[in-house]
Amino acid sequence: MFKNRRDRYNRDVSSKILIRRVNMASQERGLFAEERQQRILAILSERSRVLVNELSEYFGVSTATLRNDLRELEQEGKLRRTHGGAVAIESRIPEQLAEAAISEHHNAKQAIGKAAAELVHDDDVLFCDSGSTTLEFIRALAGRRNLTIITNDFLIASESERVITQSNIIFLGGSVRTGFHYTVGSATIDALSCLSAPTAFLATSAFSFERGFSIHTLDLALFKQMLIDRSEQHIMLLDSSKIGAFTTVNFAQLSDISTLIVDDFISEKDRIRLEDTEDGPNIIIAPSK
Known part of the structure; x- marks a missing residue:
């Protein structure tokens, strides 16, 4: 299709x-x-x-x-x-350790995180995927109350505890991937399979119109697919520098996403193509200023 x-x-x-x-x-x-x-x-x-x-x-x-x-x-x-x-x-995006990814395209990621945070209300329950853009999303939730955050990312769990008043954090255990601050593997999938949430906030390493959303490892792709399966609304946080690129493992297509939030550095061509995609997601352009 x-x-x-x-x-x-x-x-x-x-x-x-x-x-x-x-x-x-x-x-x-x-x-x-x-x-x-x-x-x-x-x-x-x-x-x-x-x-x-x-x-x-x-x-x-x-x-x-x-x-x-x-x-x-x-x-x-x-x-x-x-x-x-x-x-x-298309260009192939090399994998970066967490600390390097956090510092790259920081203004765009902050803008996306802020726009995503506007979709969250007190007392919400949500999945939060591992990633540098989802980390900025969590930071933008400062002032929210009584949120339940389900994540496999150490930094996201720590920031949730720091910035969200009376937060309830469910951390998914498993094998720690050194240098990336997240857990993966069968134990992580098993823990996630017992949980559900209305909304999943997702991240990706790359996106192309031909291939969809992709990530570097099979374990993480399976985890992201499970996040989609266990939630109703799927919100993708996409740094525009990742458009027109691909990595090793595809985990979703545009049709799997409910809302896509992208920064305003996106090219006019890519913006129009996203907005004109039949049965595509709702598109939110996050202002960087």
Whole structure:
């Protein structure tokens, strides 16, 4: 189903862009190969996918010439050829230890955390996923009362106790992953399987429209899937720097998420694509100022 929605979206966007550029097409004819290839990369940066037949019409050159262009760009590592066209190359996000992740894109994470905190009320019960953005969410809950926080993250448990008045913290035991401040494994999953909460606040290492949300390890992916299974509302906190990237293990698609909160550094292209996704989540843009 997700693939069908994605294909339909790409076809719609493809048509819209070509219509918008029809009056500019004459300016793109007669280009040298290097100039044409730069234009191809510019189009890919806008919509992540191109078709040979459309490019041939747009540039006024043969499909054979366009295939040569795409082959050369692929050899340079600038795109990936597919049947009938090419797609943009997504970046793979390397895994960071907790302390390094906390300091990166801090303003964006604070903005997301503050926006997420506005969805929480006194006496709520919630799951809180491990992550640097969810840590900022917990810090933004200062002043709330009588919250029940269920988490597998040491730092989140500690901050919950510090900032939330009369907080009830349920810490999920298991195997500690050194350098990351969270527990994983069968014991963690077993403990979580006995619990439920109306809302889960989730984090991710990467997101792409083609692959969905992903994380670096299978154990953590299984934990996040269990958080989704044991809750009704699924709120994803997404730092926009993670859009257009992927890691090792997929754990959710956009259709699995109820609300997605992203910072206002998001590109206009990605914002529109998120908001136009059929059956997608409610989108909240968190102001950074």
